[in-house]
Amino acid sequence: MENKVMKFYSKAGSNIILRAIPGHFATSHSHINYYVDMTGLKTRRSEAAAVGKAFVQRLPIETVVDTIVCLDGCEVIGAYMAEELEKGSFPSMNMHNTVYVVTPEFNVNNQMIFRDNLVGEIQGKNVLLLLATATTGMTMRRSLECIEYYGGQVQGICAVFSAIKSINGMRVESMFDTSDIPGYQAYEVHNCPYCKAKQKLDAMVNGYGYSKL
Template sequence: MDNKYKKIYTGGTEAALKVIPGHFATNHAHINYYIDMTTLKSRTREAQEVAKVLVGMYLYNIVVDTIVCMEGTEVVGAFLAEELTRSGALSTNAHKTIYVVSPEFNNNSQIIFRDNLLPMIQGKNVIVLMASVTTGLTVNKAIESVQYYGGILQGVSSIFSAEDQVDGVPIRSVFGKKDLPDYEYHDYRHCPYCRAGKKLDALVNTFGYSSL
């Protein structure tokens, strides 16, 4: 596999999205780009840049009590909470600040919140923060979990999204198909690259990739 990253830039930020073209398999689909979120999620300068772009996508006076961080986005989530607070976002929390939490997956791949986190979800105004949205399956699970535990969904944000909305819920993302127009994903049973005999380059997930 060619390990040379291609850097993608978008308006409003100096942070770059790093991608590698090829043939990759995720848990839900086959894709033609591996999108590396490592520095965007882990390096504070890039994470803060991402947060600043995301906060600009929300209306003023939005009520946000909790940010649910999926796929290792806790650093971005902390900066997003800070930027939302600075921009005047309201909170119903007694201490007038925002919770930043991460859920847990059980053995059935269902998203759960332990009892100690329930006060941060039940009756709270929640933003779900994703690293990437491709098929929408993971974000759907997150939305269903927040609503099951009594949270009030205020929005979904993502660093990259191939979709503008999932089941009627808008996805606010820093990067999207406008920045990577030839990005594709396919059901593994109907993957044109597999049909053409192109072997997989790697297995990928939110932690990274494993070359084959």
């Protein structure tokens, strides 16, 4: 599968490179014809720093950010975003004048939760949500509901790759979207043309990576 990797470059910088693999893949909510590989962007220091800086440059200067909630293993990008926010003139309500970077947990019922020791970094805070990928928007909606439940106020949403332009009236900032990957499609599971053509799945995928079948 790896020998099919295609590279796409972000308009935000030549060192922000999206790697995508064509095929037949299953997410938790849909089937897609490309696996979008975020490994380099999330784990290489220089790439993660470039993504973090580019996201912060897109935020209105009056945006208040106290906490960055990271999904899909985006903590390195989140840390660089926090650093850029602190270097700039972005306001924060935190008494230590620093930005929290946190990750929710999923319990046995696959519900998104924050443990008691992290609630103080969400409750009453201005939150920026950061994801690797957004295909159908369902994970985003769950995240927004979770943050709201714990008393946070979402001030912005960033996804490295997003097929969603906005959700709940809020714009989704992305480094890449479907226009960057020729022919990218997401299908409802019961309406997938690959399944109808009896084409087997190549892998199960999510924001963390893939598992071949």
